[in-house]
Amino acid sequence: MLLDDGPDGRWAVGQLSGTRLLAPQLVMFEVSNIIRRQEMAGVVSADQAVQAHGDLLDLSIEQWPYALLGSRVWELRSNLGCSPWPGRSVTCNIWGMAVRDRVGEYRRRMRERGMRPLQVWVPDVRTPEFAAQAHRQSVLVAEADADGDEQDFVEAVAAPWDDEA
Numbered sequence: 001m002l003l004d005d006g007p008d009g010r011w012a013v014g015q016l017s018g019t020r021l022l023a024p025q026l027v028m029f030e031v032s033n034i035i036r037r038q039e040m041a042g043v044v045s046a047d048q049a050v051q052a053h054g055d056l057l058d059l060s061i062e063q064w065p066y067a068l069l070g071s072r073v074w075e076l077r078s079n080l081g082c083s084p085w086p087g088r089s090v091t092c093n094i095w096g097m098a099v100r101d102r103v104g105e106y107r108r109r110m111r112e113r114g115m116r117p118l119q120v121w122v123p124d125v126r127t128p129e130f131a132a133q134a135h136r137q138s139v140l141v142a143e144a145d146a147d148g149d150e151q152d153f154v155e156a157v158a159a160p161w162d163d164e165a
Contacts, residue, residue, distance in 0.1 A: 003035065003044055003052045021059065024066040024073070031056050043109070 004012070032053060039049035107117060123130055144150075 003038060003048065021061045023061050023063055024069050025063045026066055027061060027063060028056065 003009070035044075035049050035052050035056070038044045039046060044052070110117070125131075
């Protein structure tokens with residue numbers, strides 16, 4: 001609701017508008033932390049995070065001591081998840097989701113933003129094998145004949161930067 005101005009966010013606002021909101025006193029801390037994590041992950045901009053936090057502070061939420069609600073919250077823990085309403089995706093209980101579901105939900109949101117996943121494998125520069133190979137190649141470069149035919153060939157086929165169109 002605070003960070004989603006799309007259809008799901010508008011739906012949540014419609015459901016909550018005019019409703020008495022009650023929550024454990026930890027709600028402000030928890031939601032602030034979610035907003036912070038979304039900003040740190042690059043999901044929302046700093047400006048969006050500031051606006052969302054301001055919206056949070058403006059919400060009229062009756063906060064109850066957790067000790068009064070904690071037992072009931074724990075009893076209902078199996079009812080909480082990523083989709084408490086059919087056809088709606090809500091990430092308020094992300095830690096109740098399986099990793100596969102969290103990753104799938106994240107990828108869905110990123111695709112909606114026009115992004116696509118890209119996986120790149122690179123050498124592990126922390127391994128002894130990498131260090132040995134890097135050392136071997138650097139020795140070969142250091143020992144190479146600077147006046148060799150290879151350099152003449154490279155210079156012959158290389159275009160000067162200024163001549164490229």
